[in-house]
Amino acid sequence: DAGVIQSPRHEVTEMGQEVTLRCKPISGHNSLFWYRQTMMRGLELLIYFNNNVPIDDSGMPEDRFSAKMPNASFSTLKIQPSEPRDSAVYFCASSPGGIRNEKLFFGSGTQLSVL
């Protein structure tokens, strides 16, 4: 198995532009998570899906952020409009374990820089 696949690996954009991050979870995993990692705040959970349904989006910082999971093999995290403070590494993770999600498998992340 190729693991969790994220694209792009790096994204540099200008303030105000729309940014779309993509994730392909491990086949057969029921849960998918989007995390943001910064030096100041560590790993923050933004949103997670179970069986393609958003379960908890309380970590989404504001309405500029949205996430979708149209099917079991694909998810997107969109930021519109982007701001410099959104610069971070964004990780997607998937889990086989249903709602409890004890073991997470992380992708390699997308390094986002908003200028």
Added chain:
Amino acid sequence: QQQVKQSPQSLIVQKGGISIINCAYENTAFDYFPWYQQFPGKGPALLIAIRPDVSEKKEGRFTISFNKSAKQFSLHIMDSQPGDSATYFCAATPNFGNEKLTFGTGTRLTIIP
């Protein structure tokens, strides 16, 4: 509200020494405590985990010690090697459904020759 407090923020240990990273939690409902290891440019990966029905779990050179009454747990890396240099995150999750892992803030470990 930080539910899992991790220390130290960074740690330098000589090769062959013991690395110790500590975590404390507040939520008594937490019942699963994993540690994740992250190398530069990679996502975190599960290293070892423990449940509160045991006080210690060992896998190779890695040991988790758990103190339920003090609400603390720690990671010990014996015979630390340069390849262990990474960022380590403790985490916790409670025993009821629809919850997710709460991560500590991370410890950057550097093993020097």
